[in-house]
Amino acid sequence: MIKKLTLSSLMLACFSANATVDYHIDLTQPDHHIGKVTMTLPAGSVSPSVMMPAWRTGKYKLLDLANGVRQFSAKDSAGKTLSFKHTDKATWVINNPSKGDIEVSYSVYANDLGTRTRHIDDSHAFLDATGIFMYDPARRQEDIKVTLSVPESWNSYSGMQRSAPHQFVADNYDVLVDSPIETGVSEIFEFKEDGKDYQLVIWGEGNYDAPKMAKDLQKMVTASQNIWTGYPFENYVFMVHATTNSRGATEHLNSTIIQRKRFTFAPKKQYLSFLNTAAHEFVHTWNVKAYRPQGVAKYDYQAENYSDLLWVSEGSTSYFQAQLLLQAGLMTQKEFLKVLSSRIDGHLKKPGRKVQSVTQSSHESWIALPGDFAYNNSVNIYSEGFMASLAMDFQMLSDSGLKAGYSELHRELFKKHRLPKPFNAQDMKNIALDLTGKSYEKWWQENVESPLDIDFKPLLEKAGLEFVYPKKTKEISTTGFASTDKSGLLTLVRVYADSAAWKAGLTTGDQIVAINGLKVTQGSLKTRLAQYKVGDEVTLSLFRRDRLVEKTLTLTAKKDKKPVIQVVKKPSHKQKAFFKAWLGVDLKTKEKKKA
Ligand SMILES: [Zn+2]
Numbered sequence: 001m002i003k004k005l006t007l008s009s010l011m012l013a014c015f016s017a018n019a020t021v022d023y024h025i026d027l028t029q030p031d032h033h034i035g036k037v038t039m040t041l042p043a044g045s046v047s048p049s050v051m052m053p054a055w056r057t058g059k060y061k062l063l064d065l066a067n068g069v070r071q072f073s074a075k076d077s078a079g080k081t082l083s084f085k086h087t088d089k090a091t092w093v094i095n096n097p098s099k100g101d102i103e104v105s106y107s108v109y110a111n112d113l114g115t116r117t118r119h120i121d122d123s124h125a126f127l128d129a130t131g132i133f134m135y136d137p138a139r140r141q142e143d144i145k146v147t148l149s150v151p152e153s154w155n156s157y158s159g160m161q162r163s164a165p166h167q168f169v170a171d172n173y174d175v176l177v178d179s180p181i182e183t184g185v186s187e188i189f190e191f192k193e194d195g196k197d198y199q200l201v202i203w204g205e206g207n208y209d210a211p212k213m214a215k216d217l218q219k220m221v222t223a224s225q226n227i228w229t230g231y232p233f234e235n236y237v238f239m240v241h242a243t244t245n246s247r248g249a250t251e252h253l254n255s256t257i258i259q260r261k262r263f264t265f266a267p268k269k270q271y272l273s274f275l276n277t278a279a280h281e282f283v284h285t286w287n288v289k290a291y292r293p294q295g296v297a298k299y300d301y302q303a304e305n306y307s308d309l310l311w312v313s314e315g316s317t318s319y320f321q322a323q324l325l326l327q328a329g330l331m332t333q334k335e336f337l338k339v340l341s342s343r344i345d346g347h348l349k350k351p352g353r354k355v356q357s358v359t360q361s362s363h364e365s366w367i368a369l370p371g372d373f374a375y376n377n378s379v380n381i382y383s384e385g386f387m388a389s390l391a392m393d394f395q396m397l398s399d400s401g402l403k404a405g406y407s408e409l410h411r412e413l414f415k416k417h418r419l420p421k422p423f424n425a426q427d428m429k430n431i432a433l434d435l436t437g438k439s440y441e442k443w444w445q446e447n448v449e450s451p452l453d454i455d456f457k458p459l460l461e462k463a464g465l466e467f468v469y470p471k472k473t474k475e476i477s478t479t480g481f482a483s484t485d486k487s488g489l490l491t492l493v494r495v496y497a498d499s500a501a502w503k504a505g506l507t508t509g510d511q512i513v514a515i516n517g518l519k520v521t522q523g524s525l526k527t528r529l530a531q532y533k534v535g536d537e538v539t540l541s542l543f544r545r546d547r548l549v550e551k552t553l554t555l556t557a558k559k560d561k562k563p564v565i566q567v568v569k570k571p572s573h574k575q576k577a578f579f580k581a582w583l584g585v586d587l588k589t590k591e592k593k594k595a
Contacts, residue, residue, distance in 0.1 A: 020042055020139065020142040020143045020144070021039065021040070021041060021042070021135075021136070021139055021142055021143070021144045021145075021173070022039070022040040022144075022145050022147075023037065023038070023039050023040075023133050023144065023145065023146045023147070023176075024037070024038040024039075024146075024147045024148075024149070025037050025038075025127070025132065025133075025146070025147075025148055025149070026038075026149045027120060027125050027148060027149060027150045027151070027154075027183065028149050028150065028151060030120045030121055030122050030125060030151070031121070031122050033109055033110050033111035033119075033120045033121060034107050034108070034109060034110070034120065035107065035108050035110055035118075035120050035125065035127070035132060036105070036106075036107050037105065037106055037107070037108055037132065037133065037134075038103060038104070038105050039103070039104040039105075039133065039134060040101060040102070040103050040104075041101065041102045041103075041104065041136055041139065042101055042139075043099055043100045043101050044099060044138075044139075045096065045099065045138065046096055046097060046099050047093055047094065047095060047096060048093075048094055048096060048102065048136050048138065049087070049091050049092065049093045049094070049136065049137065050091070050092050050094070050104055050134040050135065050136050051066075051090050051091045051092075051134055051135055051136075051137060051301070051302065052065050052066035052069060052090045052130075052134050053065055053090070053130040053131075053135075053177070053301035053302070054066075054090055054301060054302050054303065055130070055301070055304075056115070056116070056117050056128050056130035056131065056177075056250075057130070057177060057178060057250075057252070057299060058250040058251055058252075058284075058288075059115065059116075059250070060304075060305075060310065060365040060366050061366060062304065062366070063115065063117065063131075064089060064090070065090075065117060065118075065130055065131040066089055066090040068108045068109040068110065068118065068131065069106050069107070069108055070106065070107050070108075070109070071105070071106055071107045072084070072086070072092055072104070072105070072106040073104070073105050073106070074092075074094045074096075074102055074103065074104050074105070075102070075103050075105075076096065076098060076100050076101065076102060076103075077100050077101040077102075077103075082094050082095055082096055082102065083095045090302060092104075092134075104134065106134075108131070108132055110125065110127070110131065110132065112131075113126070113241070113243060113245075113246045113259065114245070114246040114247075114248065114259070115131075116128060116180075116248065116249075116250045116257050116259065117130060117131035118131035118132050123184050123185050123203070124154070124182065124183060124184025124185060124186065124203045125150075125181070125182075125183050125184060126180060126181070126182055126203075126239075126241070126257065127180060127181040127182075127183070128177075128180040128250075128257075129173070129176045129177045129179075129180070130177055130301065133146070133173075133176065135173045135301070139173075140172060140173045140174065141172045141173075142172060142173075143169065143170070143171060143172065144169065144170050144171075144172065144173055144175075144176050145163070145167065145168070145169045146160070146167065146168050146169075146170075146176065146181070147164070147166060147167045148166040148167070148181070148183055149166070150166055150183050150184075153185055154166075154183050154184050154185060155183065155184070155185075155186060155188070156168075156181060156182070156183035157181070157182050157183070157186075157188070157199060157201045157237055157239065158179050158180065158181040158182070158237065158255065159178075159179040159180075159233075159235070159236070159237050159252060159253055159254040159255035160175065160176065160179040160181075166183070168181065174299065175253060177299070177301075178252045178253035178289070179252060179253055179254070179255060180239070180250075180252060180255065180257055182201055182203060182237075182239045182257070184203055185203070186201050186202055186203045187201070187202045187210055188200065188201050188202075189210060189211065189213075189214040190214075191214055191215075191217075191218045193218050193221050193222055194221070194222050194225070194231070196221070196231055196233065196234060196235065196236060197234065197235045197236070198217065198218070198221065198235070198236050198237075198238070199235075199236075199237045199238070200213060200214045200217060200237075200238045200240065201237060201238070201239050201240065202240045202242065203239075203240070203241050203242070204241055204242035204243055204262055205242060205262060206242030206260075206261075206262030206263060206264075206265055207262070207263045207264075207265050207266045208240075208242060208265035208266070209265075209266070213240075213265075213274075216275060216328075216330055217238060217275075217278060219328040219329065219330060220275065220278065220279055220282065220324055220325060220328045220330060221236075221282065222328070223323075223324040223325075223327040223328040224282065224283070224285075224286070224324065226323075226324075226327050226407065226584045227283075227286070227320060227323075227407045227410055227411060228286050228410065228411050228414045229411060229414075229415075230414075231285075232254075232285060232286060232289065232290040232414075232418075233253070233254035233285065234254075235254060236254050236255060236282075236285070237254070237255035237256075238255070238256055238258065238278060239255060239256065239257045239258065240257075240258050240259075240260070241257065241258070241259040241260070242260060242261075242262040242265070243259055243260070243261065243262060244261065244262065245261070246259040246261075247259055247260055247261060247264075249277045249278075249280065249281050250281070251280075251281045251284030251285065251288060251289060251317075252289070253285075253289050254285065254289075256278070256281035256282065256284070256285075258274070258277050258278060258281065260274060260277075272325070272330075272331060272335065275325055275330055275331075276321050276322060276325065276339075277321075279320075279321040279322070279324045279325055280317055280318060280321040282324070283317045283320045283321055283324065284313075284317050286410070286414055287312070287313060287316055287317050287320070287410060287413075288313045288317070290414055290418055290419065291413045291414055291417040291418060291419060291422075291423060292313065292419060292422055292423075293307040293308075293309035293310070293312065293313065293422055293423060293424065294307065294309075294422040294423065294424045295307035295308075295309075295422075296310075296313070296422075297419060297420060297421075297422035298420065304366040306363060306366070307362055307363070308359045308362045308363050308425065309362055309423075309424070309425060309428075310361075310362035310365050310381045310385075311358035311359070311361060311362045311381045311384065311385030311388055311448075312385065312389075312428070313381070313385075314381040314382045314385050315358065315381055315382055315383070315384060315385010315386045315387070315388060315389055316385060316386075316389040316406070316410065318382050318383070318385065318386045318389075319385070319386045319389035319390060319393075319406070320407075320410075322336055322339050322340075323583055323584070326583060326585060327583070327584050327585060333585075333587075333588045336583075337465070337564070337565040337566070338564070338565075340565055341467060341562070341563055341564050341565040342562065343383065343386060343387070344387075344456055344467060344563075344565070345562055345563050346383060347383060347384070347387050348456075349496075350375060350379070350383075351375065351376045351377075351496060351497035351498065352374065352375055352376055352377050352378045352379050353379050353384065353451060353452060354451055355376075355377045355378065355379075355451065356377065356378050356379045356384075356451060357379075357448065357449055357450050357451050357452070358379065358381065358384050358385055358388045358448055358452065359448055359449045361378060361379045361380060361381050361384060361385075362381055362385075364378075365381060368380070371494075371508075372493070372494050372495065372508045375494060375496075376496070376497040377497075379451075379452075384452060387452055387454060388447060388448055388452055389406055390454075390459075391447055391452065391454050391459070392406050392409075392432070392443075392447070393405045393406035393407075393582065394459050394462060394463075394582070395440075395443060396408075396409065396432060396435065396436050397462075397578065397581055397582060398462065399436035399437070399438040400435060400436040400437070402577060402578060402581040403435075403436075404435035404436060405581065405582065408435055409428065409431050409432060409435060412431045412434075412435070413427075413428075413431065416431075425444065425448070428440075428444075429441060429444055460565065461568070461575070462575065462578045463575060463578045463579040463582055463587070464567055464568050464571030464572070464575030464576060464578070464579055464587055465565050465566065465567060465568065465579075466565070466566060466567075466568050467563055467564075467565050468563060468564060468565075468566060469559055469561060469563050469564075470561050470563075470564055472561075473559050473560060473561040474559070474560045474561075475534060475557040475558070475559060475560070476530075476534075476557070476558060476559075476560045477529060477532050477533060477534045477536065477555035477556070477557065477558075478499075478500070478529075478555065478556055478557065478558040479499070479500055479501050479529065479553060479555065480495065480496045480499020480500040480501040480502060480556065481494060481495045481496070481499070481501040481506055482494040482496075483512070483522060483525065484522060485521070485522035485523070486511070488521070489511040489512075489513065489521075489543070490511065490512045490513070490520060490521055490522045490525060491509065491510070491511050491512075491522075492506060492507070492508050492509060492510045492511075492512070493508060494508060495507055495508055499556065500553050500554055500555060500556045501553060503553075503554075504540070504551045504552060504553035504554075505551055506540070506542075506551060506553070507544075509544070510542045510543070510544050511542055511543040511544075512540050512541070512542045513541050513542060513543065513548075514540070514541035515528050515529075515538050515539070515540060515541075516538055516539050517539070517541070529555070532555055533555070534555055534556060534557040535554065535555065536554070536555050537552055537553070537554050537555075538552070538553055538555065539551070539552055539553075540552075540553055567587065567588075567589050571587060571589060575587070
């Protein structure tokens with residue numbers, strides 16, 4: 001059942017808090033994006049240090065969140081000012097000769113919506129503790145309590161236990177960090193499913209249908225039980241920001257924050273993309289939040305946390321997300337196969353897949369570059385991790401005679417490696433061996449530690465599918481670059497490795513002004529290229545660092561349509577059984593084919 005929630009019903013779970021480290025944040029003057037934090041440390045140390053994290057969970061990049069802190073001060077329980085030293089960028093060491101209680105105060109600037117760390121304005125505040133609340137490393141395991149002072153019309157939500165309308169408690173700082181707080185003017189819907197409580201909290205206006213959203217999330221959540229047995233939470237909060245420019249989502253212990261542009265919740269294709277994100281974050285509640293690879297299991301908030309298995313954390317999550325929607329009936333087989341074909345197409349076209357393995361990509365996440373170099377020389381833990389998961393799933397299903405696949409492997413990880421016990425690559429190989437009776441040492445070396453090279457024809461055939469170009473697909477000429485209009489000039493934003501443009505010596509940033517002596521713009525490029533055949537040589541006039549140069553390029557061929565995945569003509573019983581074992585639903589042969 002879904003109903004609008006009143007604040008009083010949220011108060012039912014009230015209990016008396018017994019917190020040790022006490023936080024208070026004043027958000028009553030939110031216009032200039034400032035929160036005023038007070039943190040009370042109980043008596044103990046003569047020189048305690050407090051620190052601000054350098055990154056936030058789920059984003060494997062250093063963000064140096066101490067950069068928003070100002071007006072740091074400390075006093076003892078008698079109100080006497082205590083001296084302190086700001087010893088490194090994120091650490092304050094306090095001089096506390098009496099060893100009594102300390103009250104630390106500071107203001108924090110919170111005006112960054114897109115990183116999902118901290119945002120305070122006149123309508124709401126989103127508070128991820130890594131960007132807001134400091135911690136004493138010696139007290140990281142002690143109880144915490146957070147109290148918010150907010151404008152009158154605001155309501156507050158979090159995955160943490162509520163002890164008052166604007167107060168939450170948790171077992172320790174790690175739980176606080178993994179339970180962001182959304183407070184402000186929002187819509188809320190709640191539902192109960194499979195014995196667990198769920199809330200959907202939406203901030204911001206947009207073209208969403210909130211009751212339908214809640215109903216569909218309710219259908220999605222139980223599909224998780226096709227992979228795992230049981231839930232790692234009692235209560236789960238879907239927080240949604242309908243915003244202007246921000247897009248993305250982050251997983252947390254028993255909540256997620258999903259940000260989308262406010263008018264991208266419809267039509268169906270956009271809505272499905274929202275559901276895909278919601279499913280991705282929900283899968284994370286098991287994969288990453290309940291079990292996590294060695295290296296990132298106990299977070300070090302001050303430095304990079306290295307793991308060669310981030311492709312499992314992200315890529316396998318991406319791999320399972322659409323399966324949940326298919327199994328919940330929120331996505332048709334046709335829609336599912338369309339997503340799969342575009343992922344495979346993207347993988348095959350990316351030059352970086354021949355350069356980097358998912359192991360290397362995982363290890364280098366903290367220093368991953370965006371853009372042209374990355375496209376040609378890297379893979380990412382999401383899309384390539386998806387492919388490695390697909391490959392391992394099909395291998396395991398084949399090796400086990402359809403008895404166990406990659407879902408069963410994750411079920412075992414949830415059973416055997418609940419945090420704080422991490423897993424490593426050997427654990428995954430051992431589970432695969434237990435489930436299939438076959439060694440995965442060589443497979444791992446070839447597919448995980450080396451660049452992935454999947455032969456999709458035999459792979460998809462196992463499930464009664466084929467990867468083909470639609471009928472009437474033609475070959476057209478191509479340059480091998482991607483471009484955009486910058487100040488009226490056709491500017492290259494990507495040059496694909498080994499393409500015609502690559503061989504002609506073109507590079508990102510080149511501004512092409514003429515083809516064979518006649519002016520060309522971004523708007524006229526397609527028409528101009530259509531005049532030439534595959535194999536034709538064209539002379540390009542371009543500006544490079546303001547100097548006019550000429551390059552000769554020989555046009556090569558590309559298909560004018562995207563490939564699709566379709567069901568083979570007469571799938572065998574064996575193929576149908578494989579499909580069922582893989583996705584948990586029957587293969588439909590009568591869905592309309594695109595080709
Ligand atoms: Zn993710």
